[in-house]
Amino acid sequence: QVQLVESGGGLVQAGGSLRLSCAASGHTFSSYAMGWFRQAPGKEREFVGIISRSGGSTYYANSVKGRFTISRDNAKNTVYLQMNSLKPEDTAVYYCAASSVVLTTRATAMDYWGKGTLVTVSS
Numbered sequence: 001q002v003q004l005v006e007s008g009g010g011l012v013q014a015g016g017s018l019r020l021s022c023a024a025s026g027h028t029f030s031s032y033a034m035g036w037f038r039q040a041p042g043k044e045r046e047f048v049g050i051i052s053r054s055g056g057s058t059y060y061a062n063s064v065k066g067r068f069t070i071s072r073d074n075a076k077n078t079v080y081l082q083m084n085s086l087k088p089e090d091t092a093v094y095y096c097a098a099s100s101v102v103l104t105t106r107a108t109a110m111d112y113w114g115k116g117t118l119v120t121v122s123s
Contacts, residue, residue: 009117
């Protein structure tokens with residue numbers, strides 16, 4: 001069992017930056033690829049990015065590529081999402097998730113989910 005808790009959300013102006021964190025409980029954090037997803041009001045949950053178990057590989061949605069960076073610290077059981085050059089369309093609840101499937105983009109392949117943190121980007 002893995003419990004995930006996101007933090008770091010808030011209100012930011014367009015062009016600004018935020019860093020989200022996701023703290024995981026348990027001793028098996030390094031056994032999971034860690035993904036970030038988001039859900040905007042009235043829209044379906046969408047893939048943002050994912051990082052491999054070791055942190056050596058990452059994959060991003062085209063909409064955030066070059067602006068967002070995922071990293072992880074296995075010693076701290078934490079994964080991060082650095083978001084730069086934020087746009088109003090990045091406004092959403094951001095979720096972290098853990099997957100035993102390497103570098104999947106599918107939400108259905110995630111084994112565990114956090115409850116999310118809200119990011120609001122004003123224009």
